[in-house]
Amino acid sequence: MRKRPAHASGRTGPAPRAAPDEAALSGSEIEALCAKAARGAGMAWGLAEEAGFAAAWLAARGVDGPRALADHLAWAEGRRWQEICPTVSPGAWKAPGGGVLCPVALGATLCDFCTLPDAALDEDDGLGVGPVSRPVMLLPFLAAMAERLGHAITLSWPGGRLVVATSGGMAGALPALAGLARAPLTLSRSADPAGAEPVATRQDVSRDTIDRLDALALKTTVPSSASSRADAGAGGSDND
């Protein structure tokens, strides 16, 4: 995808086409590209894997996870981990200094803590988190928690709510959530909603999103040199 090389074609190959406005990436391509982009933006490898997982999970359900991640990374790149990771305490998880939380750091940490008292989700008060950058990115983590805990989780924000079922299905104001740049959130335990079935309609990824993710992913690679190129190959000619 990245840096399509100028096509030095054989005599019979077709000419490459201009890049279209969007591309039907496979799930594994989305996951790999997003993980690399997150790493390129400074996330630790293990969290970058979480970012790839989350973006691909959303994309497989018709939500533009790659774009949400690209938007988030554009904001988060260069910020220190301590600024955007949660401070964990029962009832309320905030960023130190009241700043905005990274949804990948928050989601991964919620999953890590989900069977521990600090992440207890009451039906009434719930757990207050945030504000959170690109809160739609939190959904894949809530689905993993719901499956693990054996109950649905309701995500509320000023003006809307959405329930994530133990099956990974969702019911609620998904388009509104997907449009939020940042919001304070409340998580609470709830009953499985009726009619929340997983949808499997993968969405194409726009050229703009791919380019932005590619630019970050490029930061995980090393510019080529004559010696690195030579060292990676076989000793002799391939015309034998």
Place this chain on the structure above:
Amino acid sequence: MHMTSPTDHPARATARRPADVVMRLARMGAAHPTRLSFLRVLMRRVQSEGWRFDRPLWEIDAQGVGRAVYRARGPSRTYSLVAFAHDLPDDMRSDRVIATAWDATFTLFDGTPTSADLARLSANVPLQEAGRVSGSELSLSRANRSVRLWQHVVGRLASGRQPDRAEIDAVGYLMRTTAVYGSGKFGAADRVDIAERPELAAPFQVEMLTVWLIRQFTVDMVEHMAAMRGGPGAARLSSENRRRLGVGNSTGLGMAPFIVRHPVLLNNWMMAREEALARVRSLRDASPDAVAALLDAWRAARDNAANWRSEHPLQVEKLRDLRGDLGRIGDRLEEFPGASAAPWDDLWRWGETALTLEGQEQLFALMLEPHGALVDGLSHCMDADETAAFRLDGAMTCGDLRAILETTYDWALAIDFSRPETMARFWYVSEEKLEPRLGDRQSDDGAEREQPLCIARLAHDLHDALSGSAATATVAEFLLRAPEHRFMVRRAQAAARHPYAEVRDNLIDEKMLPIDLMRCKLALFGASHFDPRSDKWVRISLFRGAPYPLDPLDPAP
């Protein structure tokens, strides 16, 4: 995975070999294909289910340019290899991933392609990485000719004669693939979308089917070119010459990281193999049929070793070991099974003391060969649900995590990383077509962009970091403070449940040989004639000696 536990298999008395023995680079670098190799799994299914094959399209001109379709019809689905043949100038022929043109390009289509599909594929497949395929395609591949053998075979057949047996055996294939991409690469169908099909559930069945159909294409192409040149007097390949031709594969470092990046999958592959060996060693008798099959396998291995060529000093030495060991195994088999109450276990124990690693791993493959009924079902255990291992156990205590490191990663903690030779190299991805490469930490740029394949060092660093946490603290709390260890915590928690998940050697050591990782993986595929061209580059052969898709069915191998 569902693996029989040590007590519930009736024949079971011998334990699997421990990971400290199995998962060492030197031994993995001596691996041989077995009847659990993915190529053999495919061949057994195709033959037992009576798959039918045909070639509905052949539009190749006198210059060898055009397209062809080969169709494989199983009990419930059809798959088609779409092949594009090109006229490649010699100066563009490169096996590297940085190449931009090839002698032939391929995709495996899910079903029978329409003319619209073929038009779409002809605009993309020849471009390989620079093109796009779709969820209707399962693989993307390309191949280059062996220039010398191709010219020899076309020339001989065109003049009505058979090629030289020695020339055929010296190379062993007409074309070698230089990449076989599957699993969602470049827009192809994701693994998860096809993994529930019984015929594709075992690992790499798409890739193996692709390559087997490519083998048919290579002999069809060479006969076509000979007929174009020689006219009615041109000969076709004799069945014996055809049989001796496999498909080559040429691969570099790109293959090595895979088994490091997929620890649960690697575990399941290796555990199935080790379980198979343990079952055979546990047998209390050796029937005349089993003894005969063992001797047949030994003779085939001896012939295989005799026509296995390499000029690389490391492989020359290994071949000397192997040939010597096969002689010793032959002598030992003259008194097999003897009066032993545990003949297979005795044979194995003899091999552990009498043979080099090459010979031991060859003996492994030989001992499985007579026992299909006992071991073939283990191929159902070689897939992996990797998502199950993705979520961390945050409630685990730091004390328990430390204990995992001190038992499962004791080999890593024993490495003194203050010695420069223990971290002499680093794995990275080149900006140039994303080719994986291995750098020298002292002299090469880019170590700050190192890939996390240095597992021993990551385990070491995690162990150090945990010393600052109370044993009763949770992993969740630890990772909140130290997110840089999340990657290794995930691996360690998986490795605690999957004993063969880790290669138990330092992958950034000065003396580490990437070809050892590649040989292990290629042997799991079913590759033979491992022929290193450097310590990071290798050629192999697939399907040599096997039947062809368009041949009448033979008995299962």
